[in-house]
Amino acid sequence: MELSERKKQILKAVVEHYIDSAEPVGSKLLAQELGVSSATVRNEFAELCDLGYLEQPHTSAGRVPSPQGYRLYVNELMEHRSVSAEEAEGIDETLRSKLMGGAITNAGQLVSSIVHYPAYSVTAGNAGLTVERFELIPVDATGFITVVMTDDKNVKSQLQSSALQFDAERLSDLKNLLNTHFTHKSRAEMSEHLMSVSDQLPPELFLVLSKTVEYAAGILDAASRRDVVTTGASEILKMPEYRDVDKAHELMTFLADNKEQLPVPEGDGPVQILIGPENVDHALRDTSVVVASYDIGDGMRGLIGVVGPTRMDYATVTARLSYFAESLTKMFGKGLPPGQIEDNT
Amino acid sequence: MELSERKKQILKAVVEHYIDSAEPVGSKLLAQELGVSSATVRNEFAELCDLGYLEQPHTSAGRVPSPQGYRLYVNELMEHRSVSAEEAEGIDETLRSKLMGGAITNAGQLVSSIVHYPAYSVTAGNAGLTVERFELIPVDATGFITVVMTDDKNVKSQLQSSALQFDAERLSDLKNLLNTHFTHKSRAEMSEHLMSVSDQLPPELFLVLSKTVEYAAGILDAASRRDVVTTGASEILKMPEYRDVDKAHELMTFLADNKEQLPVPEGDGPVQILIGPENVDHALRDTSVVVASYDIGDGMRGLIGVVGPTRMDYATVTARLSYFAESLTKMFGKGLPPGQIEDNT
DNA sequence: GTTTAGCACTCGAAAGAAAAGAGTGCTAAA
DNA sequence: TTTAGCACTCTTTTCTTTCGAGTGCTAAAC
Numbered sequence: 001m002e003l004s005e006r007k008k009q010i011l012k013a014v015v016e017h018y019i020d021s022a023e024p025v026g027s028k029l030l031a032q033e034l035g036v037s038s039a040t041v042r043n044e045f046a047e048l049c050d051l052g053y054l055e056q057p058h059t060s061a062g063r064v065p066s067p068q069g070y071r072l073y074v075n076e077l078m079e080h081r082s083v084s085a086e087e088a089e090g091i092d093e094t095l096r097s098k099l100m101g102g103a104i105t106n107a108g109q110l111v112s113s114i115v116h117y118p119a120y121s122v123t124a125g126n127a128g129l130t131v132e133r134f135e136l137i138p139v140d141a142t143g144f145i146t147v148v149m150t151d152d153k154n155v156k157s158q159l160q161s162s163a164l165q166f167d168a169e170r171l172s173d174l175k176n177l178l179n180t181h182f183t184h185k186s187r188a189e190m191s192e193h194l195m196s197v198s199d200q201l202p203p204e205l206f207l208v209l210s211k212t213v214e215y216a217a218g219i220l221d222a223a224s225r226r227d228v229v230t231t232g233a234s235e236i237l238k239m240p241e242y243r244d245v246d247k248a249h250e251l252m253t254f255l256a257d258n259k260e261q262l263p264v265p266e267g268d269g270p271v272q273i274l275i276g277p278e279n280v281d282h283a284l285r286d287t288s289v290v291v292a293s294y295d296i297g298d299g300m301r302g303l304i305g306v307v308g309p310t311r312m313d314y315a316t317v318t319a320r321l322s323y324f325a326e327s328l329t330k331m332f333g334k335g336l337p338p339g340q341i342e343d344n345t
Numbered sequence: 346m347e348l349s350e351r352k353k354q355i356l357k358a359v360v361e362h363y364i365d366s367a368e369p370v371g372s373k374l375l376a377q378e379l380g381v382s383s384a385t386v387r388n389e390f391a392e393l394c395d396l397g398y399l400e401q402p403h404t405s406a407g408r409v410p411s412p413q414g415y416r417l418y419v420n421e422l423m424e425h426r427s428v429s430a431e432e433a434e435g436i437d438e439t440l441r442s443k444l445m446g447g448a449i450t451n452a453g454q455l456v457s458s459i460v461h462y463p464a465y466s467v468t469a470g471n472a473g474l475t476v477e478r479f480e481l482i483p484v485d486a487t488g489f490i491t492v493v494m495t496d497d498k499n500v501k502s503q504l505q506s507s508a509l510q511f512d513a514e515r516l517s518d519l520k521n522l523l524n525t526h527f528t529h530k531s532r533a534e535m536s537e538h539l540m541s542v543s544d545q546l547p548p549e550l551f552l553v554l555s556k557t558v559e560y561a562a563g564i565l566d567a568a569s570r571r572d573v574v575t576t577g578a579s580e581i582l583k584m585p586e587y588r589d590v591d592k593a594h595e596l597m598t599f600l601a602d603n604k605e606q607l608p609v610p611e612g613d614g615p616v617q618i619l620i621g622p623e624n625v626d627h628a629l630r631d632t633s634v635v636v637a638s639y640d641i642g643d644g645m646r647g648l649i650g651v652v653g654p655t656r657m658d659y660a661t662v663t664a665r666l667s668y669f670a671e672s673l674t675k676m677f678g679k680g681l682p683p684g685q686i687e688d689n690t
Numbered sequence: 691g692t693t694t695a696g697c698a699c700t701c702g703a704a705a706g707a708a709a710a711g712a713g714t715g716c717t718a719a720a
Numbered sequence: 721t722t723t724a725g726c727a728c729t730c731t732t733t734t735c736t737t738t739c740g741a742g743t744g745c746t747a748a749a750c
Binding site for chain 2: 133135137139145147149153154155156157158159231232233234237238242243245248249252253255256
């Protein structure tokens with residue numbers, strides 16, 4: 001059953017008042033606002049309660065939106081705001097100054113400072129990554145530099161030393177071996193192949209080879225790992241719902257220790273909203289999460305989320321977060337050279 | 346004036362009781378413990394108050410150690426505990442499992458989980474670092490890999506592209522140019538030299554050169570930066586002194602936003618303790634900080650600190666922290682290959 | 691001279707009582 | 721269908737009271 005126009009109006013008003021006061025909203029206030037009597041509003045309240053859109057903390061308190069109420073608000077009632085010029089300027093400025101050659105993992109921190117809720121940032125793991133090319137550069141008698149380029153054109157390198165003497169020729173042989181047999185292979189295939197050549201090589205050489213391969217495997221591992229970074233947890237202490245230290249503590253330790261369980265929706269829309277009990281995780285039962293994804297390039301996506309009480313300022317958060325995500329995407333799209341966006345190499 | 350033996354004993358007892366109860370300690374309790382009457386203890390209390398070692402929150406409460414009292418306790422009275430076998434095992438285990446190829450910046454997190462106070466970790470900035478060697482590896486017509494080895498034998502690399510065509514010879518020329526004029530130079534010298542050659546080179550070549558030099562300069566910058574990472578801030582919410590949300594909030598935002606101001610003592614001893622007002626920073630006025638430094642190798646030192654209320658369990662924290670720092674030093678000393686201890690390359 | 695028993699006193703914390711106030715639900719009239 | 725009116729419910733706030741731990745001081749005991 002579709003709600004009457006007035007019921008929607010009332011629900012909207014309740015949600016918005018509650019969002020910025022954190023106090024149950026009573027009939028008198030809305031009566032004034034709608035130009036009807038408080039009794040009328042009360043009747044509507046009662047019905048909205050029956051329908052499950054509102055709740056009352058106790059008999060003689062005002063009404064509070066239920067999760068279902070928030071859901072309706074977010075889906076239909078909320079005015080989709082876009083960021084104001086000043087906000088946009090502020091966000092751009094933040095991005096410019098803080099992300100300059102800086103780690104993508106800091107994205108969460110920036111968002112948190114923009115929306116004033118805790119935020120998290122998920123670096124998309126690239127599981128299918130392989131090595132495109134090995135390069136070995138002699139340094140001295142027993143050491144050389146290993147350079148590994150992955151097929152997303154990232155380059156990592158390390159100094160490697162071995163007991164074995166390596167002249168240029170030998171190094172070149174090793175390099176060829178690596179490039180012919182260990183490129184464009186998955187982690188598992190690399191290990192497998194390493195095993196298979198273990199008895200065809202002199203043991204010292206094999207040792208060096210395996211060290212190099214392990215280094216490369218480590219790079220692939222690191223790239224496939226989905227890293228979650230949370231920031232701004234202390235923001236929640238400003239909110240009345242977390243005046244209760246125990247509640248605050250619960251959420252904060254969750255954000256610190258169980259961040260891997262923060263929602264990572266398989267996205268369709270640009271911004272997704274999870275309200276209270278819609279979160280699978282029990283610890284997030286009375287928080288809401290707003291998540292946006294952005295394009296890193298190479299078809300890969302990063303994810304940023306905002307966590308807050310169900311009484312979250314959805315309109316503002318959604319607007320800022322999606323603007324932020326768009327800006328990030330644009331930034332990457334503009335084709336910054338990989339060396340500059342590459343995270344902390 | 347030297348305190349009498351009994352006064353010391355009483356002070357010690359007050360500190361230790363207060364450390365684990367967070368309640369002012371009364372004369373009755375100590376009377377029982379020392380085998381004297383409560384009146385005697387009260388007399389001693391009064392004198393210790395006059396001398397500034399104890400304080401009373403209000404007339405009819407027990408006594409609480411003053412910062413000066415803690416100081417005396419830490420300097421003379423505290424039994425310097427060493428970690429138990431189980432603790433040592435636990436710490437070693439933590440180190441082994443979590444630091445495997447892992448970031449040194451996580452040291453703080455480990456310490457925090459070991460001592461149950463917020464912790465911070467400072468990566469020692471190496472300001473005098475220079476580039477030891479450049480290496481350029483051709484990839485395709487317009488791109489090459491830049492490899493930079495610094496004089497601490499760390500190697501970083503990046504893919505660089507340019508509008509200019511680079512054949513092997515030209516690349517080799519560029520490499521020689523870099524290695525002859527831009528190695529073993531400070532950041533400033535590099536920039537300076539770059540300026541001075543700007544008109545002696547064809548502009549396109551100069552562009553590529555400067556990109557490369559800037560990349561190297563960025564690496565030196567990053568290495569010289571003193572990074573501070575804080576973790577475990579939520580630990581404070583367990584402590585009675587931070588049941589007050591506003592206090593907790595103050596400290597937490599300080600740990601999140603002003604971590605650069607956390608004390609970085611120019612160390613002499615292995616572990617340093619700063620008690621309450623001994624901290625210069627106002628926000629740390631009623632917290633204590635315990636800091637230890639560890640050897641990274643190359644003569645460089647890292648720093649880990651623990652932050653907590655003045656009523657901190659100094660004996661345990663000191664013991665665990667110094668054991669942790671020693672273990673870290675040993676780990677580095679054992680000569681793990683640079684590639685493994687190198688932070689997130 | 692130091693220690694101890696005794697006792698009146700202080701002050702915060704906890705418990706209880708009372709008042710205030712916001713908001714409701716229901717009924718009956720407009 | 722809306723509204724005014726009114727009794728009722730609960731929380732919040734405030735004020736008092738009580739309770740008790742702990743003190744400081746004095747005078748006696750060791």
